[in-house]
Amino acid sequence: MIIIDSHCHLGVSKLSGHSVSEGDLLNGMDTHGVDISLVMPHAVTDDPIAEHDEIAKLCRKYPQRFRGIVSLSPLWDEPDYRSEVERCIDELGFVAVKLNPMQHLTSPLMKNADKVFDSAADLGVPVIVHTGLGAPWALPALSIPQARRHPDLPIILAHAGFTVYTTEAYVAALECDNIYLEPSWCMIQEVKWLIRELGANRILFGSDLPENIPVELAKYKAAGLSDVDLAACLGRTAEQLFSL
Numbered sequence: 001m002i003i004i005d006s007h008c009h010l011g012v013s014k015l016s017g018h019s020v021s022e023g024d025l026l027n028g029m030d031t032h033g034v035d036i037s038l039v040m041p042h043a044v045t046d047d048p049i050a051e052h053d054e055i056a057k058l059c060r061k062y063p064q065r066f067r068g069i070v071s072l073s074p075l076w077d078e079p080d081y082r083s084e085v086e087r088c089i090d091e092l093g094f095v096a097v098k099l100n101p102m103q104h105l106t107s108p109l110m111k112n113a114d115k116v117f118d119s120a121a122d123l124g125v126p127v128i129v130h131t132g133l134g135a136p137w138a139l140p141a142l143s144i145p146q147a148r149r150h151p152d153l154p155i156i157l158a159h160a161g162f163t164v165y166t167t168e169a170y171v172a173a174l175e176c177d178n179i180y181l182e183p184s185w186c187m188i189q190e191v192k193w194l195i196r197e198l199g200a201n202r203i204l205f206g207s208d209l210p211e212n213i214p215v216e217l218a219k220y221k222a223a224g225l226s227d228v229d230l231a232a233c234l235g236r237t238a239e240q241l242f243s244l
Helices: 022-032 048-061 078-091 111-123 140-149 166-175 188-198 210-221 227-241
Strands: 004-012 036-041 066-068 097-099 127-130 155-158 179-182
Touching: 004 022, 004 048, 004 227, 022 036, 022 210, 036 048, 048 066, 048 078, 078 111, 097 111, 111 127, 111 140, 140 155, 140 166, 140 179, 155 166, 166 179, 166 188, 188 210, 210 227
Parallel strands: 004 036, 036 066, 097 127, 127 155, 155 179
Antiparallel strands: none
């Protein structure tokens, strides 16, 4: 059974000061049996282009283990934003684009957010949207209009509302078939409920931090899933969405 961690970071966050190194990522993966990790910069960094280059270097060093995700402020002018996203996807082989409404200062409803979703749709990769902490901009329901604008674009709600807004994340996924949930930091009862109500093919495993890998894996392993559903949550759905 392949295990794909759909939510990882590399580098240092200017906001929290939290640091994740190459060694941290590899140690967490090796210890807990993660096959592939999808890695993005922290949302607030001094130089996101340099951070993207570091992730690309990691992917070249371990081509079977890592893929990159673009994380870039939508406050950048559209030509510059689009140019960097295209570079990351077309030249560096990244597999998704990230929006963090709180740390990027952009709600999915704002005009600046259109460049995130439009770029991803044009380039054929999913969008990952941070939800939960940072409400009201990070409310899960705010991605519904973008999901309707781009019905063929997979949109993954990271943290699935972060427990406080998990029921809202469920409603968003219920309303839009192209919305998927990555429920890191949610309670085990909520993870089980989301899988039961939406189906295992709408839920993706993600850790957010290397030290959180065993915690998040334990939720799926304790959920009483069939082998088929467990495989879907832990890797198969991500494999399909990100064309791995």
